[in-house]
Amino acid sequence: MGDHRPGLRGGLGPAADPAERTGKRVAVIGSGPAGLAAAQQLTRAGHDVTVYERADRIGGLLRYGIPEFKMEKAVLDRRLDQMRAEGTRFVTGVEVGGPREEDLSTEQLRAEFDAVVLAGGATVGRDLPAPGRELAGIHLAMEYLPYGNLQALGELDAPPIDAHGKHVVIIGGGDTGADCLGTAHRQGPRRSPSWRSCPHRRAAGPRTSTPGRRTR
Structure with a gap:
C-alpha cells in the first residue's frame, strides 16, 4: 500500500499507493485546505486527480492567509511533495470561467473529467456595517x-x-x-x-478563583 520514494521529506510517512486504479478522472477546483484534503483522498482511492488553482502557488488559505510565523510553509510544501509522489497533479494560474486563453470553461471540465469537486473557498469577507467603515485605513x-x-x-x-x-x-x-x-x-x-488606562475599557468584574488553585 505504500513505499518510501526518493525526494520525499520525512514526518508524514510514506506516499500511499491505491489498491487499484479506477481509470476515472477528477478535477478539484481550488487548492486550499478543502481542495487538498479532497484531492489526496481521491488520489488514494485510485482516481486520476488534477488540482486547478488560479493563484501562482498551491495552498490557498494555507499559503496566503495563515502567516509564516503560525504555520511554516515548509510544512505545506512537504505535504505537496507527498501528494505529487502519490500521483496528484497540480496546475496553477488557471481560473475556471476566466476570460484568458489558459483558463478553463465549465464545458471543458465536463468534457475532460468524470467528476468535478468545487473547493474554491469563500473569498468574500464578513464586513462591518458601521459608520465610517468607508474611510481610508480600514481593511478586511x-x-x-x-x-x-x-x-x-x-x-x-x-x-x-x-x-x-x-x-x-x-x-x-x-x-x-x-x-x-x-x-x-x-x-x-x-x-x-x-x-x-484606556477610558473606554469596561470595568472589570470580581475575580474568582479556580477550584484547587490559589489566587494571588
Missing part, C-alpha cells in the same frame, strides 16, 4: 494578511497595507484576529497606551 483581514505572506515569500518588498508606525485596532479575537496581530507586531506599529 484577507486584504491585509496575504501581503505579509507575499513579503515572507520574497515576492513583495513593501506591502501596500503596512502597520509600521501606525496605531492598530483589530476587531475580532479569533485565529484571524491573532494572525493580524502577529503580522502587525512584526511590521513595527506605534505603541498604544495600556489597556488598563
Whole structure:
C-alpha cells in the first residue's frame, strides 16, 4: 500500500499507493485546505486527480492567509511533495470561467473529467456595517494578511497595507484576529497606551478563583 520514494521529506510517512486504479478522472477546483484534503483522498482511492488553482502557488488559505510565523510553509510544501509522489497533479494560474486563453470553461471540465469537486473557498469577507467603515485605513483581514505572506515569500518588498508606525485596532479575537496581530507586531506599529488606562475599557468584574488553585 505504500513505499518510501526518493525526494520525499520525512514526518508524514510514506506516499500511499491505491489498491487499484479506477481509470476515472477528477478535477478539484481550488487548492486550499478543502481542495487538498479532497484531492489526496481521491488520489488514494485510485482516481486520476488534477488540482486547478488560479493563484501562482498551491495552498490557498494555507499559503496566503495563515502567516509564516503560525504555520511554516515548509510544512505545506512537504505535504505537496507527498501528494505529487502519490500521483496528484497540480496546475496553477488557471481560473475556471476566466476570460484568458489558459483558463478553463465549465464545458471543458465536463468534457475532460468524470467528476468535478468545487473547493474554491469563500473569498468574500464578513464586513462591518458601521459608520465610517468607508474611510481610508480600514481593511478586511484577507486584504491585509496575504501581503505579509507575499513579503515572507520574497515576492513583495513593501506591502501596500503596512502597520509600521501606525496605531492598530483589530476587531475580532479569533485565529484571524491573532494572525493580524502577529503580522502587525512584526511590521513595527506605534505603541498604544495600556489597556488598563484606556477610558473606554469596561470595568472589570470580581475575580474568582479556580477550584484547587490559589489566587494571588
